Amino acid sequence: MADESRSPRAGSHRRGGKRGRRRKPPVRRKGRRIAAWSTAAVVLATGAGLGFLYFKFNGNLHSVDINAALGKNRPDNVDNGSQDILVLGSDSRAGDNGKYGRDEGTSRSDTAMILHVYAGHKKASVVSIPRDTIVPRPECTTTGGKRSPAVKRAQFNEAYTIGGAVCAVKTVEAMTNIRMDHYLEVDFAGFQKLIDKLGGVEVTTTKAIHDKSSHLDLEPGTHKLDGEQSLGLVRTRKGVGDGSDLGRIKLQQAFIKALLDQVKSIGLFTSPTKLYGIADTATKALTTDRELNTVDKLYSFAGGLKGIGSEDMHMITLPVGADPRDPDRVVPLPAESEQVWKALLADREIPKAALGDSQKTDADGVVK
Template identity: 60%
Template sequence: MSAESTPEPAITEPGTKGRRSKGRRRKAPSGRHRALVITAWTAGGVLVLGGTGIGYVYFKLNGNIKSVDINQALGTDRPAKADNGSENILVLGSDTRSGSNKKLGGGTDDGSARSDTAMIVHVYEGHKKATVVSMPRDTLIDRPECTDTKGTTHPAARGVMFNESYSTGGAACTVKTVETLTGLRMDHYLEVDFAGFQKLIDELGGVPVTTTKSIKDPQSHLDLKAGTHQLTGRQALGLVRTRHGVGDGSDLGRIQLQQAFVKALVNQVKHIGVFTNPKKLLDLADTATKTVTTDSDLGSVNSLTGFADGLKGISSSHMRMVTMPVQYDPANPNRVIVQQTKAKQVWTALKNDRPVPASAVKGTATGEAKGVVTSS
């Protein structure tokens, strides 16, 4: 099976637990939950304010935005910027386990942050097309030495999970890890928590999707029959967090759900007319700016608006969803490792602003998701 999603990415009916046949992965239940990173994409989309972003509205939104100075932390030892107008954006989902997130996410309550979902969004020259590469959190990697935004240096570590870089050194160490892994310069960074994601979906009026398989997962509070649904924020959060009701219970099956939901959400934002309804637009912008953390280059309404304006021409039909090529770790079926040859094809294609070749995503681990979710 291919790790590349089709125009209708896969989701499945509940999987089984326990031991699996040779070559398949088993995944023990986990208390960790996910946030869907595409809230950050939506945050950009609803910030195209046109002439309304003035006066108190501007200052209100500007005061909402949190930013981190990644450039200062990483210095000059980084991949070069592309000179053709293309961009790479690292979009991250974080779970602080405090406040509203604590009520939604369960797990530990120490207020610490985790990053469980990551996507590299490559926007091609001309800003009419994009490729989104999901980075499985269960991937074992060698993390480079990195310096966080507080100036603390963290030594390199071998054979750690991908999301360990965030828990170790936050945004700066995650960007450093991604740039080392891919050889691509991350031009921007966007981070969102799942409490804000849920509220944003509700303010959008929900997102319509159609499922061909029933999905039930008490751990993510999700119970969907096969058919068409107008997902509330809580249901949408459950859909993008569920792993026990999808495929082999791995992060890879959940990624296919997330990729499908991205397209449904992009369609919803474009079709409900938020750009012609000032009140809806400003309500969404208020929630979105409270939800995201950006790199310092995007840390103002003007900067984020300009950035979003460059993305609004990308429709879901021109967004290609792929997953970083991985295979199950022979030494630990609960983890995956990078398929280096195929992954290099992905990074080389993006570095040259070219489409990812089909050969790069064939024969890789997929999470055994077999159903379909589509925008309605």
């Protein structure tokens, strides 16, 4: 018969004596408990960390409620699977922009593009609008809350100066009769930091570019541009051709394609440290419409565009000609511009007949 004094059940009821002490749990069971608690701690810490980053990045974003400001007096919202986004490059959110040629005492949109994403999100067209294009500007509310009456002739980028994002969108919609689904504004100082976080962008110049105003000094050849050089390139006017805005737009378009190639090549998701730095910098540089004002909404929007590479993006400049009343300004060519807007509204490719000689500048091929 077994000795009951050694039985676990017998020993479990004893209060004293050496033979009544509990045995130590097996090492295996203790190890399992430690592993379980460690796993739980990692999960909780990771969740808290992700939550912190989510709120941090959300806090970086600025947004404008375009829909509420403009109300119902807008072009129809055509639901054909395509999207139209007004993209502006501005100097409005940081004082560092001044050294790149900002006009004193103003906030301006130096760069304006309408990005049309075709149904299926496999290709896109980009229409750049020269900032010195003379267009009708509708009535807008100024950034100070006052009424600014409509005018028949205004320089395009003055809409942003007068009424910010809302007036810029209203002006574009009046020009195109196309409702903008979204609005994205990129601050130039933030753009510079973002390029540095990406590790620079490689471009090849076929001619020398020298512009003291934009701090740019490039000889012909292949260059890895850092943030400051990249910002100089997209803002230079005097460095190429006749110094017009049309030449600068050509450089911007070539740079954007190089930037798309760079983003695809660096493998962001294999480097959490790099991804964090880029996300932090990018969200600080952006102002969006209210429908894109959270990280998850912005991430979902960007995810819908990830299949579009530089080879899938058709980039043009709004067909313009010299303004008969001001040789330093341009005006849209009525027939050609109408063809562009009608094509985008119908989600069709822009016809070549709409472009003609208006796309040719002496900055063609300077950057490739």
